[in-house]
Amino acid sequence: MKHGAAVAVIDALGTVAGWSEGARRLTGRAAADVVGRPATELLAEHVPDETLIARAGTVALRHRDGHRVELYVSACPLAGADGRPAGFVVTAEPPGTSLAAAAFEQASMSMSVFDLEQRYLRVNDTACKVMGVSEESLTGRFFLETVEGGESDQGFLRHLREVAETGRSVRYESFAGAPALNREHLWSVEMWPLRAGSGELTGVGMAAFDNSEQYWARRRLALLNEATTAIGTTLDVVRTAEELVDILVPRYADFACVDLLDWVLGADEPPMMPDGGVVLYRIAHGSTREGNPGAAVRIGEVDVYPPDAPPARALREGHAVLSRAGEPDFVEWLNERNTRSPEGRLHRQGVHSLIAVPLRARGTTLGVAVGVRMAHPDGYGPDDAVFAEELGSRAAVSIDNARRFARERTTALALQHSLLPRGLPGQGQAAVEVAHRYLPCGSLAGIGGDWFDVIPLSGGRVGLVVGDVVGHGIQSSATMGRLRTAVRTLADVDLPPDELLTHLDDLVTHLAAEDSGEEVAELGATCLYAVYDPVSRRLSLAAAGHPAPAVVLPGGTAESVDMSAGPPLGVGGLPFEATELELPAGSVVALYTDGLIEDRDREIDGAADELRRALSAPAASLEALCDSVLKAVLPDQHSDDVALLLVRTRALGADRVATWDVPPDPAEVAAFRQAVGEQLATWGLEEAAFVTELVVSELVTNAIRYGEPPIQLRLIRDRALICEVSDASSTSPHLRRAHAYDEGGRGLLLVAQLTQRWGSRQTGRGKTIWAEQTLPGT
Structure with a gap:
């Protein structure tokens, strides 16, 4: 009789023949008081017939002290030596104990x-299903005999022994499989010691809860969180698609690909989704197998999906589409892949599940992402579809951001290049030789508003401009175009550098006031304007918040120009100061924007020193010097636009310039006409003598009649033949059309008709009237 159990033996006559200690504890009656007496004397009430027939049920007994005790009893028949019924063994326990057994x-x-030797004593129905066997086949067997004996099984056995040896409970998690399961599950396992009433350790209880769904949900959530930081690290469409594939493979798919509609990669607006087959471009794919052997389409190739293929349906329906082996659309898709790429058929064996999710952002469909499972034992399910749609939505926003950035950058860059000078007049005139470079920024900030220009001026002079608009993007490029046009317009008036910047400052202030009330500083700009005269070899320059240029004299080293830079354009209120330098022929002047020397990862002074060293190094040509300067000074990834303008000065010698002082006497005009004719003959320009003498006659006469002495006549042979007459009066002449009976008023009209262009400019001592005509034979 099992120690501690409530057991009684009743013979064939209904007399109690045996009584256990457990029975005494339940009823309060000792064996001496019960054995030999009828069992019915123990009952508190009549036993129903159905209980007797079933030999099990709830029975009410009378305790020794008289109170009622309800017990759940079960009877097991006994047979005598001759095989005839000899009585029953009756086991009793409180009703709650049977409920606990049912709960188990x-x-x-x-x-x-388990017993203390790690042998099965009892298992419940759920454990039998997990193990895939019956309780009878497990009972009495050592644990390792029922499993494969992998690492997780060895860990399970170690914990069983630990509880059996120490008597302490153990709780842990194990990612392991089971014989009846098709994949590994996450188990929360608890083991505890089982003790007898005396406290003796008799066995080990174990409960394992399957936390797989919560585990996979946490994995999907962690994957989404990782995708938030891993996808969209660059504003590049292709790289963003590759980052999405890296997230999917191998944790979510054995093969994944991203296909985009063709308009996403260009500058077109999104078209309507087609009803039939869908044409996409393969942007990225990845596989758990090296080399992507299962890919039917190469990167950059066109992929055509039939109308009923899961990817095409996902695009049309706007949600994830699941497909498994055996389903018609899956079979059709797989056959189409095998037909398209027969060499990959072997690598596609074992493909059992597919998910296609549309990439949609801001109401626009960009493409589709496809995941395929082979080694993953589970097919895609509804939870995977929810996850894929969320991941696809996040990835699509990053792809759309990259697309929009690329489009805006392309537009801004095209606008920038269209507004920058196409061909600078540095090779067709004698003032300067020119080389230039413009590099858009390599950061995510976008195209800036840097610009440069070379403007031909009267008298063989040339205007040099470099500027930088605050900010990036199309707005900055447009503002740059407006400022460049304004500088050219003001330069045409022949304003000195300091006066030109003053007018430009007013313009920027007005632009800022007109643009939605933005602060002036937000639409500010910097600018440097210089004028070089090849006759006097003087460089006059002024700056508005712009870096000073560097000058390299022939045979010397580069030095920064010592000048006073005024405030940036748009600030207002402070004057601009002009600086003048006299440069020998062959000097190199370097004008640049701050992006060349300013960067957050280096000091400005150090970059400026590098610039001067690079400019001082010998170079085969001005173009070569441009390249060497950028290579030496500019980092690989520059965070701002860079404009660099290199100018090598030239000088017009005395053999190309003729100057005469003119007395204020009209009778001397004929002598100067003759002197001009002789000079043209010396230059071999006799063909231009008639027109030039007529122009000289008109301009000198006007200066004598309406101007003030001293008067000077100058003839310059440059890319054009230039005639200049200067006097001390600041009154500028005006072109007017004379009436039929007027004696005068036709002089300037005649000059304008005979020359290519004419004009006047103010000087420090008066004004200069000039006229240009094309050289014969050019």
């Missing part, structure tokens, strides 16, 4: 009981 059997978690 029917628990949704896997529960088992």
Whole structure:
């Protein structure tokens, strides 16, 4: 008789023949008081017939002290030596104990009981299903005999022994499989010691709860969180698609690809989705197998999906589409892949599940992402579809951001290049030789508003401009175009550098006031304007918040120009100061924007020193010097636009310039006409003598009649033949059309008709009237 159990033996006559200690504890009656007496004397009430027939049920007994005790009893028949019925062994326990047994059997978690030698004593129904065998086939067997003996099984056995040896409970998590399961599950396992009433350790109880769904949900959430930081690290469409594939493979798919509609990669607006087959471009794919052997389409190739293919349906329907082996659309898709790429058929064996999710952002469909499972044992399910749609939505926003950035950058760059000078007049005139470079920024900030220009001026002079608009993007490029046009317009008036910047400052202030009330500083700009005269070899320059240029004299080293830079354009209120330098022929002047020397990762002074060293190094040509300067000074990834303008000065010698002082006497005009004719003959320009003498006659006469002495006549042979007459009066002449009976008023009209262009400019001592005509034979 099992120690501690409530057991009684009743013979064939209904007399109590045996009584256990457990029975005494339940009823309060000792064996001496019960054995030999009828069992019915122990009952508190009549036993129903159905209980007798079933030999099990709830029975009410009378305790020794008289109170009622309800017990759940079960009877097991006994046979005598001759095989005839000899009585029953009756086992009794409180009713709650039977409920506990039922709870053990029917628990949704896997529960088992082991002895101290790690042999199965009892398992519930759930454990039998997990193991894939019956309780009878497990009972009495050593644990390792029932499993494969992998690492997780060895860990399970170690914990069983630990509880059996120490008597302490153990709780842990294990990612392991089971014989009846098709993949590994996450188990929350608890083991505890089982003790007898005396406290003696008799076995080990175990309960294992399947946390796989929560585990996979946490994995999907972690994957989404990782995708938030891993996708969209660059504003590049292709790289963003590759980052999405890296997230999917291998944790979510054995093969994944991203296909985009063709308009996403260009500058077109999104078209309507087609009803039939869909044409996409393969942007990225990845596989758990090296070399992507299962890819039917190469990167950059066109992929055509039939109308009923899962990817085409996902695009049309706007949600994830699941497909598994055996389903018609899956079979059709797989056959189409095998037909398209027969060499990959072997690598596609074992493909059992597919998911296609549309990439949609801001109401626009960009393409589709496809995931395929082979080694993953589970097919894609509804939870995977929810995850894929969320991941696809996040990736699509990053792809759309990259697309929009690329489009805006392309537009801004095209606008920038269209506004910058196409061909600078540095090679067709004698003032300067020119080389230039413009580099858009390599950061995500976008195209800036840097610009440069070379403007031909009267008298063989040339205007040199470099500027930088605050900010980036199309707005900055447009503002740059407006400022460049304004500088050219003001330069045409022949304003000195300081006066030109003053007018430009007013313009920027007005632009800022007109643009939605933005602060002036937000639409500010910097600018440097210089004028070089090849006759006097003087460089006059002024700056508005712009870096000073560097000058390299022939045979010397580069030095920064010592000048006073005024405030940036748009600030207002402070004057601009002009600086003058006299440069020998062959000097190199370097004008640049701050992007060349300013960067957050280096000091400005150090970059400026590098610039001067690079400018001082010998170079085969001005173009070569441009390249060497950028290579030496500019980092690989520059965060701002860079404009660099290199100018090598030239000088017009005395053999190309003729100057005469003119007395204020009209009778001397004929002598100067003759002197001009002789000079043209010396230059071999006799063909231009008639027109030039007529122009000289008109301009000198006007200066004598309406101007003030001293008067000077100058003839310059440059890319054009230039005639200049200067006097001390600041009154500028005006072109007017004379009436039929007027004696005068036709002089300037005649000059304008005979020359290519004419004009006047103010000087420090008066004004200069000039006229240009094309050289014969050019």
